[in-house]
Amino acid sequence: MALNLSKLLYRGQQPSFLTAIEPIPEAESALKEAKETIRSHLQKAIPAWLTETLGEKPTHAPRFRTQGSWAYRTCNKPCQIPPQEMDWDLGIYLPVSLWDDNDVSPKQAAKTFYSMVKEVMAPLAKEQGWTLTEKPTCIRVILNQGTQAHVDLPLYAAPDKDFPNIKEVVAKSIFAREAFAYDQANQPLQWDSLTRISLACQDGTWNDSDPGLVVKWFKSKQERHGEQLRRICRYLKAWRDHVWKSGGPSSIVLMVCAAQTLDRAAEDFEGRDDLALCHVLNALPGQLLNPVTEPMINPAEDLNRLSEEDQKTAAQLADDFRRAMNQALLSGINEKIQAVLMLQEHLGQRLPANYDVISVDTTADIRTIPPVPGPRTLIPATKAGDSEH
Template sequence: MLKLHKLFAEPISHAFGHQLRPTAEQREYLVSCKNKIRDHLRRGIEAATVSHLGMNRRVTPRFRTQGSWSYDTCVQPAQYPPQEMDWDFGVYLPVTVWEDNGPPHAMAKLYFSLVEQLLLILCDQEKWVLTPGKDTCIRVKVASWAHIDLPLYAAPDDQFVQIIDKAAVLNARGIALDSAEFLQEQLWEEMDTIMLATRKGEWKPSDPEAITRWFKDRLAEHGDQLAHVCRYMKAWRDFHWEDAGPSSVCLMIAISQKFQRQPGRDDLAIEKAAEHLATAIRFDIREVAIDDRLEDFNRLDPMGRGFAAQKATELQNSLFQARTWSIGLKSNAIASLRRVFGQRIPDDQNLIEQDTSADAIRNTEARQVTRPVVVATQAG
């Protein structure tokens, strides 16, 4: 048996996991783009809240990074183009008038139109491209390899005021907060009434932090290996599907629900995740802790679910086969992995080790054992 962990492990500069990471330069560029968008929209929306959106006073929007960049599972595209990195950047509007359990109905379309017009101006300045996004977000293509998606939210103004007041108290007590962004992790959870604007001019109830909270709880439970495996599985999806396949959220939830930690063995952890996914992806994927209405996060149709299950089984079998080659056939193990993950699996036999029974014992996660009951006896 072979240990393939080092082919994946991030600390090794040419390992698969390291190659999946966005580079420091890419991150720096996307942060600068995100900040330009934030500053431009902050000024523009604030100036238009009375004249364009019909509010009774000027208000300042807030912004928040969401999605894969917030829980560290963004990966380099496997097929570039057309695949791209994406940054999910939520725009939050404090609404002064709240009617019928939501903002004024007409405001949704006005809000969407205002933000698109403001972004057109910025895109012209920066040589970016405003592209047709989803019904629930606006997309800005900031590079040939990346775009920023902007979902538009609204929440009651009084909730923002309460959170900002709380932030000021924390600052006064010496608890550091980003002075430019008062709404930090624990403070965002105070927002319990959030509506999402759509391009069609509708408001939909939303909890954009639900998935992030749930996944961070799973990371606290299982450790960083869970995030590593989610990145590997997203890269596997991108290698086999150019623009479809299971969504990132679907993969993340399915993997997390039955994750089995394998200390020091990412290869075994991926194999176990693929085994579970092969079954789970055939059915609806729901998580009550994220959505008590039990939304189905598996958007694939029946044919797509069957194909995804087949590919997940192939992944599990390829990982198992790769591990079973003898120590003299390391090249065969690498070939097995490249068939399911692509050429980014390093062609470096020095990263493959022999798996011994002692290794298996050391890499088995410790489990708490119930103390045996000792029955009292009497010698005679």
């Protein structure tokens, strides 16, 4: 005998784990309003700074692109407050004219552009009561005032000659509207014309980086697996945020692991988020112990940047969740309470104890895999990676 636990996770607009991890509307509105205020300010402040400081009047206005969890619609409500916060990744794209044909990065110092963002943001932050902090690849704007959220501002440089080809086009797909409408009033930018994109880093280096590749990759996987993939990714991120106060496997690692596992699935999990999550969890411990790469993003980049020790910790915690998920699904009809308690240990109290939506499933095909080798003593979770909500 087995249980159908799917409605604990998702059942449309009815109370479920998914509705419990939805961002609070007021916090989401405050974050969006702050993002728009920042964008409007930077549209004028950046060209003015370039003219006054570098003596170079930009030929094109800076462009802005929503990236990260808001582009994929995988943002969750923070689980542990503090220190967890919602974040909005607003990429700033700047045309750079001093770029030789044979160069792989602009001539201007990356540190100059990185510092520029902080400098032009300082007056607005003071006015709004925000706090500016420096991260290796962005300036972070912490909103304060009771809003557990921040806006990250990475700055990218692209060849000046490419900017005339970036044209505003009417979104032709739901995904495009969801990903970019926030920044372009339902008229997203066509970004494919950018031949080079370099990210300005705090240490003064330029890194080749195209966030659009992740958006394209996730879109292709969602077209294959539907909305269930997005939900599975959100469940995994919620698990991480319950187990780690900060750090843990990065969001992109969890997303890639989930998509690749579902790609290999020999069956369809339509209508059964519990089985889909179980299938993904059965593979996750092994994935977290190894390099995680995705050819559509960058075949040469290992996305799993955890240290060897932290990889073992993450894999062990994932295996504990895997075991609990399998055991909960294999529980009997009189073991609903125990099944919910087992899952709440890994997902927290946001998983509702709604026993009425649990039913018997005599057709469920639950598969288990051998445990991850090594001791199963729970290792305290510490900061191990990034944590994007």
